[in-house]
Amino acid sequence: MLYNPAKLSLINTVILLRSCSIIIQIVLVAFVHLFLEYDLPWLPIFFIIALEALFNIGCYLYCKVNIDKQKLNLFIQLLADICFLGCLLYFSGGATNSFVSLLLIPIAIAAVTLPTLQLTLITTYALLTYSLLLWLMPMHVMHGNMQGHFIGMWINFIFSAAVVSLVISRMAKAIISNEITIAKYREKQLKQEKIIALGLASAQVTHDLATPLATIRLLTDELMEETHNPSILAELNVQVERCSNNLHSFREMSLEIKNNVKQLINIDSLFEQIKNHSNLNYPNVDVEYDLPDTTSKGLFLTSDSSLLPAILNVLNNAIKASAKKQLQKVSFASKVMNEQLHLSIRDFGKGFSAEHFNQIGHNPIHSEQGLGMAMFLSNASFERLGGRLTLSNHPQGGALVMISLPLQPPAQICSKAVK
Incomplete structure (x- = not known):
């Protein structure tokens, strides 16, 4: 198998x-025994290598079944590698063995992959292993200048281990942080591209609807002069006027968003507009409001024209989800906490599925809950205004949407009022 x-x-x-x-250990031991004819305790060395091979097979079988806790498994394996290498070095010259520097390899792997605490333990264990090998060396080896040489090697190993554990770990964390930043930037850029494409499409649709609506208005005016029952045409004219006003409002809102025009919005005024929208468009729906009395507090949000449509999109989706289960009921609550306005909108429908949790906010999807273009744009509007949208399923059934928006500090409100 490759x-x-x-x-x-x-x-x-x-x-x-x-x-x-x-494999390299076996080849080196065979080479030393056959060609260099060193007098080494071969039985303990081959026993350690065999034990290491059994441990490697056991790790492979265990990790094949258990894929969780990879950091802990890697930490244990690196500790075992230091132990096996230390035992082999002990029976093949101890600190005098030129391969003693291989103890730096587990430290380097830990510096790139493991957290700081586990890296510290790996480094300490490797230093203790090298120190023990130096301590257990026979006295006849530590004679003359050789004692200073071996102590110098030990100090050099300590310095190398410190450099590897500190510098490489910091570089690895910096690289990971940069990759995360780049990934978030790319995701944000892709989302902005989707939003721009949707904005261009909506602007084109608005432009295309303006001319037919104007023609319909002229036709209704002419028909009202000729018909004997003008009530139906009058209602039709009202609806045409309503469509024209909505298109005009959409043009103004698009222009404000394009020019990044923001203003202070009183949250009581915002709640009043939400109530008017639900009463006008869904008179048969029982919207339960749980709104705190904040009239005396004078709480404001800094936003543009996209905030209200974004909240209304969420409310509309909740009403539609409840209607699918023949329930004309929606819960709308708010609270002020930690200088943020928290809105919760609960429906009594089927709730969200796992697919919705994975895709909402990143890609427009089509579903029975209505999580399409409108919800995608609403989530983008909240993020652009410094807010956050959170989805969950209510324990008693239905979907629960939480919206968090930052409130304007009173000092900044006073400064803007002075200007």
Whole structure:
């Protein structure tokens, strides 16, 4: 079976590297025994290598079944690698062995992959292993200038371990942080591109509807002069006028958003507009309002014209979701906490599925709950205004949408009022 390192997980990569290390150890031991004819305790060395091979096989089988807690598994494996390497070094010269610097490899792997605490433990264990090997060296080896040489190697190892654990770990964290930042920037850029595309499409639709509405208004005016029952045409004319006003409001809102025009919005005025919208468009729906009395507090939001439509989109989706279960009922509540306005909108429909939780806010989707273009744009509007939209399912059934918006500090409200 051929392995592609690029497709292996972190644990499997370490297991593969350990397998290569075991093969190299066997080759080196055979080379030393056959060609260099060193007098080494071969039985303990081969026993340690065999034990390391069994441990590697056990790790492979265990990690194949248990894929959770990879950090802890990697930490245990690196500790075992230091232990095996220390035992092999002990039976092959101890601190005099030129391969003693291999103790830096587990430290380097831990610096890139493990948290700070586990990295510290790995580094400390490697330093204690090297120190123990130096301490257990026979006295006849530590004679003359060799004692200073071995102590110098030990100090050099301590310095190298400190550099690897500190510098490499910081570089790895910096690289990961940069990758996360770039990923978030790319995601934000893709979302902005989708929003721009939707905005262009809506602007084109608005432009295309303006001319037919104007023609319909002229026709209704002419028909009202000729018909004997003008009441129906009068109602039709009212609806045409309403469509024209909505298109005009949409043009003004688009222009304000384009020019980044923001203003202070009193939250009581905002709640009043939401009530008027629900009473006008859904007179048969029982919207339960739980709104605190904030008239005396004078709380304001800094927003543009997109805030109210974004909230109304969420409310409309909740009403439609409840209507699918033949329930004309929606709950709308708010509270002020930590200088933020928290809105909660609950419907009594089927609730959200796992697919909705994965896709909402990132891609427009079509579903029975109405999580399409409107909800996608609402989420983008809240994020642009410094807010946040959170989805969950209510324990008693139905979907629960939480909206958090930052309130304007009183000092800034006074300064803007002075200006």
